[in-house]
Amino acid sequence: ILGYKGPTLVVIETDQEHIIGGFFNTKWKKSHDYYGEGSGFLFQLSPTLTVFNPTGEDKNFIHLQDGLGFGGTKNMPRLFIPASMEACNAGVMDKTFQTGNLLPDDCLEKFNIKSIEVWGTGGEEAISKG
Numbered sequence: 001i002l003g004y005k006g007p008t009l010v011v012i013e014t015d016q017e018h019i020i021g022g023f024f025n026t027k028w029k030k031s032h033d034y035y036g037e038g039s040g041f042l043f044q045l046s047p048t049l050t051v052f053n054p055t056g057e058d059k060n061f062i063h064l065q066d067g068l069g070f071g072g073t074k075n076m077p078r079l080f081i082p083a084s085m086e087a088c089n090a091g092v093m094d095k096t097f098q099t100g101n102l103l104p105d106d107c108l109e110k111f112n113i114k115s116i117e118v119w120g121t122g123g124e125e126a127i128s129k130g
Helices: 123-129
Strands: 008-014 019-024 041-046 050-052 062-064 067-070 079-082 088-090 113-120
Antiparallel strands (some): 008 019, 008 113, 062 067, 067 079
16 A cells, blocks of 8 residues: 555454544655645544544644554554554544544543455556556
8 A cells, every 4th residue: 555646445443343444635655754635534434423524733644654643643643553453542632633532432542453454445547656
């Protein structure tokens, strides 16, 4: 997925069978800094559908270095998947996306991944560019 220039959809199923993720319209690259555009969002798909749109307050969309982070800060991303893919984190608030629980109230912010999928949704044109 590194270098892919089209929109991407990240879907994560936790070991408690909750589904969360994000949609981003930016090229994936390793970077010490956050990058991305204001057209991305985070979501909870199950047990309920909730979308967390950008607030416009901050632009910390994607951070890809020693793991994958969305929103928040380098020290505390809103949604973080470490390189080990263990002990992941899904926070409640940050300045990039609207406030709300990515995981249900009865869950802690920490979770383990049962499965993860990253879908390139830009079609043939994005594939040929990336």
